[in-house]
Amino acid sequence: WREVEITSRHPRTETGTIRGRVLDESGQPTPARIMLTASDGRAYTEDGGFHRMMWVNKRHYAHTDGSFEIELPAGLASIEAMRGFEYLPTKVSADIIAGESTDVTLVLNRFGNLDPLFTLGWYSSDMHTHDLHEGRFGLTPEMFFRQLEADDVRVANALIHMDGTKIMGRLEDLTGEPHEVSGEERILYYTQEFRGSYGHVALLGLQRFIMPFIGGARGTPYAPDVLKLAHIDATYSQGGIAGFVHPYNGPVDTPQRAATADIPVHVALGRGDFFDVVSIASLEMESAEMYYRLLNCGFRLAATGGTDNFSDVWLDPSGGTARTYVHIDGAPPLTFSGWLDAVREEKTFGTNGPLLFLNVGHGGLSPGTMLEPGEEFALESSDDTTFDISLAVTSLAPLERVEIIVNGSVAHTWGEADFVGYNPNEVWKLSTTIELPGSGWIAARAIGPPSEYVGDAFPFAQTSPVYIIRDGHNYTSVEDAQFLLEAINILWDRVETRDTFNTDTERRAYSEAIGQARAIFQHIIDGR
Template sequence: MIRNFSWRPTACVVAFAVFVCGTLIAQTRVEFHLLPAISTGPLDPAFSPDGQFLVFAMRGDIWKVPVEGGDAVALTQGPAYHSEPRFSPDGTQVALTMDVDGNLDIGIVDAAGGTVERLTDDPDVDIEPTWSPDGESLYFVSRRSGNLDIYRLDLETRTQTVVVATRRNDFQPAVSPDGTKLAYVSPVSGRSGSGGIWVLPLPSGEPTLVHYEETSYRAKPEWSPDGSSLTYSTDAAGSNDIAVVPAKGGNRVRLTEDPLDEFDPAVSPDGSMIAFVSNHRGPTTLYTLSSAGGARGAWKAVRIDSRKPRFATGRVRGVVRGPDGDVVPARLMVVGSDGRGYTEDGGFHRMVPATRTHFQHSSGSFDVEVPAGITVVEAMRGFEYLPARASVEVPEGGVVEVELQLTRIIDAPSDGWFSGDMHTHDLHEGRFGLTQEGFFHQVVADDLHVTNALIHMDGTKLMGRWSDLTGNPYRLSNDDYILRYSQEFRGSFGHVALVGVNAFIMPLLGGAANTPYAPDVLKIRHIDGVHAQSGIAGFVHPYNQRVETPEDAATADIPVHVALGKGDFYDVVSIASLEEDSTSVYYKFLNCGFRLAATGGTDNFSDVWYDPSGGTARTYAQVEGPLTFASWIDAVAAGRTFGTSGPLLFLTVNGKQPGGEIVVEATDAKSFHVEIELASISPIDRVDVIVNGEVAHSWQPSGDGPRWELEASVDIPESGWVAARAVGPQSRFVGDAYAFAQTSPVYIVRDGVTFTSATDARFLLESVEALWRRVEARDTWHTAAQKEAYRDGIDRARAVYQRILRR
């Protein structure tokens, strides 16, 4: 049975359809850290040839300002977004990167501003233009061959030729002042990171490695006017600083040493100063500094007295109100009359890659400068409130007031269900200077009640702060919202979240090539360690590829740890995994008698613009008593959960909720009554009842929703389990490729016997054996004891599956 609850918008909310351009782009470190960002602060500065002006990217356009400060004059306007400007050698033109309907290409505009001429039109990424000294060509970076390569574009003939193309990523080209050399960044064999700085003779020759350190797409080398040195951004000290290194190789000298980040260096034509941006205030600020370097007191902020865009503007000002009428924090999405997304001054402009939806987090009150004309304002607050939308006419030079009223579609906390995220990150080398307080305000705006921020190591660099792991919730946490730092252990065959650790369990990584922690290791010691600290452990982003064979499942060591009883939860939802394939393996574990909570963990980077927000994938857990961190992870460990990227899915079987157990005798009834309550702010295609890994019932919810109630009876003659899942299409309110939710099971034990499947046990056994073949072939161990320890875990897991097969 399906019973539909309808809802209609109030009069103050005007519905509209957001134009979403482009297609889903796979998220990699290139997207996170290299592709140009939209920012409320300056990025990518470059000097004019006479040294009098700087151009930079900001708010989707290219701006020009005197080096000493003054009015910032826009050179471009929408509907495209513009970034990465570079003056031509004669100062008459500016090359740039343009985002047209999600396609990144190279363009050129008059230095006084005007219409942008599009120079490339490839369906893949074209970025990072830089001029040849004679002004006759542009060098740029393209991913049209699969990797990032460096091309030369002849401006007269428009011929494009490859200059640097290795089997890995080559990027950030810079031509020497005499035109005889090309500096760029490219990986170094046997070393970690995005690459070292190389110099290639032009027009051809063999490249020379000038400098190596473990970079993260921020190096961006720039030549000195005499060609003797390269200025770049180094993160060797744990934050980005401006540094210089001899062009022939030698020792690096840091020019800035601030705890936060300085990057995007540019060298003045006379070599006397550098321009760069810093995020120590949150959004970036543009500075100049002597090319000899100096402390922050020596930095000179480039004053921006006013902005002069190429279009008439007005302001949209307003508030977001909750059901009780109070102003509430929320996620804000503002689309101007030019089709571009806009953000408050000083705000963190972000974009959801799956839908290209631009957004920011708001305190609930907002004031945004936008182009005059029709502006669409939208607010959302997690998954329990229907998003509010308004369309307004913004007059030139005027202000329009907007009030957005959020309406609850369900009050999950009133029944003890609290949302959380098993796997999010606050700091991951993003361009925005995110503080703990700013991070906390993000998750509150998204109505995320429990945030597990996992500190980890990427390569050999710490992502997060050592000092944040205190064993206690962050100081602003309260009765409704809890931010707690924990740890992620990253191995070569999967990662585990160690939620609730009070002290780090070292090391933070294993199986990491080119590091002291190269040997492959199982995660047994780390999982036992978090349990000893009263925490829980789980498997995050389990499978990001199709899983059809045991070999496919052997890309992760999860089957080993599950067999050994070393996991508490399993993320069925994550932006970094494929839900249907991850859940197919989850069902196999359940069919072997293992009890794992179904959870959601986003795995997002909260200081990166090109990433969805924390809480995109959520775990709803039903706590007993008041919400505390301990009560919430206890609920997860007990399996009173569902994981979701949007749909809220509440299941009972004969009155039992997920994690519950129904004990019956052989002669008891074989029919069980299933009830599902579904609430969703995005469309739903189907809802399934899963029994022992197979679909027992399926519905297509009818009506507008956003709530439905479903009922069915299922026959289970023996033991087994029952769970529910919901699937829906892509939506701008869903941060993943589509909407998905999966509950933990209700377990049915008949005559004291747990249901097991020989077929699934055999699959998992074969995956363990396939994993061993892979690990043995890698042979990363330093000692025989390390290999034996790994083999012992394999053998014990194999024995568990063999026992299941003999039942």
């Protein structure tokens, strides 16, 4: 990439200049996203800036380090600033006078005067973002990091991958350490995505690449269908974690339709740490439905969010459009190893806007003690069946409902009538009780209508579960095990029909893994 110097220009209309500052709640300049609309209804950005648009809502935007200077047509302009999910967006208008400069200041305040969530150990993170993907903007790691900082992402996993036969990213960026631009409060870690014919996995925390980058890609040396077992095992051997990204992008109401991904095979065989319920590249409600089925077979996965964006492409959201809030014990300070441990422990919620903090209490705990997602009640069958639910909720976009999910079903709903009079500068405090006589799990989710502030189809958040184990037994559902078993059978039929294997050894390895997963689901069905 090289910069092209503009030596002169001649606007077709009268123009002026707007000079702006974005300040945080303490009055200090802060990086942010700005969205400017001029008197001609068009969007403008700074010279040398990266003008972008979110395809889902057609909002134009750019990032700023806290100050900006933009030439635009004379007349009334509107300028809006936002920064991630913890600040209220703010907007000002300015009358741009031809040939003159107009100053504006935008002040961002946190929701409900919240303390910065990272000071409470909660870190906004992206499980799945990309910096380079054949975009038309020369993005360096430093520029990429500034984008993420402007959107208040504190841990970003940049996945180097292969698309067809092309490497997307710089191989030298994976060093086994956070990138040198990282600091005490923010981490950028380059790692890897493996792309297979029946789903992709993020391999986080790698020290070195795991080859090959792809499988099941016809017309390449990597044509045979292959499971991700070896890649995930190699990730574990390096001290990393693995998870399922953009899981389901179509209906999953039948095993036939759900057999588009090999996720149940891997989960049954004990592979995988997280599941991106939230992503711009998949469907939240359908992905959540499959997540619940997996939980209902006794498997444990963290509920997460990963954008799957291309940060050098103008027609794409930024990193952090879908994100994971991770609760790290003892943080700050932030360490990547501590972050990995917290994801393993499922102390997470995935979101594209709403902030959703779940706590569950029980009479068997000392007064005032509640468990958070990822934690477990170990009870006897004779213990109390009532659980106290406490939720703290806030959102940069309106919500239609907040729900408590118990064993995959909606157990309680707060609807629009419960939110009448809601002040977006406050935090909802919601509470209820749930009866659960047996084993199971309790989670929460939030759903809203489409919003200009959300770079996905609609606002959505999903927590990881709090688990209830009675008499040492997990909750399992025969119905869900039968559904997933049938989906695996259909998947294998498709793999056999494709017949992309080069050798009998490749076919046998895949078939044996399918057989092992089948046996595990059959074990659940038989109640053994």
